[in-house]
Amino acid sequence: MRFEERVVPTIKIGDCLLVPIQIDLDDRTVEQLQAQLLAEIQEKRVRAIILDVRMVDVIDSYISYTLSETAAMARLMGCQAVICGIQPAVALTLAQMGIELRNLMVARDLEHALALV
Amino acid sequence: MEKSQLGILVEELGTSDYERKLWQKLLQEATSGAEASELRERLREPLLELLKELGEGSFGTKLQLVSKKLKEFPTVDILPLVLELCGELRQEKEQALQEFQQMLSELATPVIRIWTDVLLVPLVGGLDSDRAQGMVERLLERASSTRAKVVIVDVSGVPMIDTAAGGFLIEMFSAVKLLGADVILTGLKPEVAHTLVKLGIDFQMVVIARDLEDALRRAIAMLEEEKRQQQKIARVWGGGFLGEGEESDEV
Amino acid sequence: MEGERDKRGLMDIQEEDFDVVVRISREDDIAIARQMAKQLAQEAGFSLADVTKIATAVSELARNIYRYAQTGVIMIRKQYQETNNPTVQVVAVDRGPGIEDLDLALRRGYTTHERSLGIGLSGVKRLMDSFEIASKVGVGTTVVVEKRRRKF
The missing domain is CATH 3.30.750.24 (STAS domain)
Structure with a gap:
């Protein structure tokens, strides 16, 4: 994958791909992120992707839908997906809207995420 | 003569030294014949203190007494100020109550x-x-x-x-x-x-x-x-890192 | 307040009465509207969780405009009622196709879009304290939502 197509820099640790999302997610970037991650899963043959969303202030229904969708696609490629570091206010908002992050495992932090996969 | 009349009234009104001091100040200022705007400023503090000390009801009764005994006391001019101060006091109390409720809810x-x-x-x-x-x-x-x-x-x-x-x-x-x-x-x-x-x-x-x-x-x-x-993970990872150079998919 | 709005009707809201007006016509405008809402709610002293809820609700409303009507307006204002408990009001107006069956549109899981959970409108309703919607087929849709600042 060409550098300019990557919206989020990723780090490969062992056979896990760490994805620290440091940008404000909007509709376009979350779609680009999906494409990027699928390409990287294939290229790097990772066993799991770990989405770190500590810096993300808003996760609305479309962003959560796209993340769940990405996880489902990853699963079909033999790769697990974990989300970690959800902010308390974001967690409360998702819960109140009744959104479940389907196909994604939830972890407290990176350490917990690595233990889950 | 006037001074002593005022003094008698103050004695009658006050139940403590502090209260008598406040009444003394209030009555003196109120009958000093100052301009309306300046009067407001000067009466503000003794009025507020008296309201805090006595409460609205008891202060009202005493104010009635003052206006009856002291003809030159400008009761009508003072009333708007009194009302304003009552409002301020209530707001203060509400705020204190809110803070208290917040504290209570955290304790609860x-x-x-x-x-x-x-x-x-x-x-x-x-x-x-x-x-x-x-x-x-x-x-x-x-x-x-x-x-x-x-x-x-x-x-x-x-x-x-x-x-x-x-x-x-x-x-x-x-x-x-x-x-x-x-x-x-x-x-x-x-x-x-x-x-x-x-x-x-x-x-x-x-x-x-x-x-x-x-x-x-x-x-x-x-x-x-x-x-x-x-x-378990640590063992697996440890093994993985020890075997560096091997195909990582083996891990 | 309430009566005044009823008289004028939901379809006749004046832009100049609002603190922030964001025109929605591109995908990027969704993020802009969200950012503005967040800032306003922060200024009004809302808790971080409530700021996030308001920002998320605005994000959903803006996306609905972009998706179904292509263009429209998001208007946001702070309102101070008699007690010192401010309210943030968000109004989303479009001149899009309108919604035929409002009850159906508000149902969780209902969507006409292929990439959606159908959670948008019902989610907004859950996040906010009050929710009003008026829509006419061929004329457009107006959504008015409010959230008041909690006492503690």
Whole structure:
């Protein structure tokens, strides 16, 4: 994958791909992120992707839908997906809207995420 | 002559030295013949202090007495100021009350670190108020900042759980789980359990313990389990790093 | 306040009465509207959780405009009622196709879009304290939502 197509820099640790999302997610970037991650899963043959969303202030229904969708696609490629570091206010908002992050495992932090996969 | 008349009135009005001093000041200023705008400024402080000291009712009675005995006292001019000050005092009181309520709500729903990585929230009272929302926000902040692994929610102090309160609890549990912590629910009384099932709420998403002791035991078991998992991972990872240069897919 | 709005009707809201007006016509405008809402709610002293809820609700409303009507307006204002408990009001107006069956549109899981959970409108309703919607096929849709600042 060409550098300019990557919206989020990723780090490969062992056979896990760490994805620290440091940008404000909007509709376009979350779609680009999906494409990027699928390409990287294939290229790097990772066993799991770990989405770190500590810096993300808003996760609305479309962003959560796209993340769940990405996880489902990853699963079909033999790769697990974990989300970690959800902010308390974001967690409360998702819960109140009744959104479940389907196909994604939830972890407290990176350490917990690595233990889950 | 006038001075002593004023003095007699002050004696009659005041029940303490402090109050007499205030009346003295008020009456002197009020009858000094100052300009209306300046009078306002000068009367403000003694009036406010007297209102605080006596309360609105008792101050009113005494003001009546003053206006009867002291003909030159500008009662009508002073009244708007008195009303204004009453309003200010009430606002002050309301604010103090609000702060007190806030403190009370924090005291009423503490978040207790009962064990390493385990938080306990004993819920008390109704669950459909602003207070309950504030409590959830505090719990989530705390769970997130301390990276709590298990949150025990004790609802034995909640008198009734209806659909709204049930929905509130489900939201709270989902939010805690989104932080990556597990939830153990305890303290459901027979009548509450009865209502919940009738309402179709079963709390499948959480572990339920029969009492606080059971909840703590389960929480500790969960911690142990996670530690075992982590040790296993550490071994696998250690092996992986030792065998550097080999195909990493072997790990 | 309430009566005044009823008289004028939901379809006749004046832009100049609002603190922030964001025109939605591109995908980027969704993020802009969200950012503005967040800032306003922060200024009004809302808790971080409530700021996030308001920002998320605005995000959903803006996306609905972009998706179904292509263009429209998000208007946001702070309102101070008699007690010192401010309210944030968000109004979303479009001149899009309108919604045929409002009850259906508000139902959780209902969607006409292929990439959606159908949670948008019902989610907004859950996040906010009050929710009003008016829609006419061929004329457009107006959504008015409010959230008041909690006492504690």
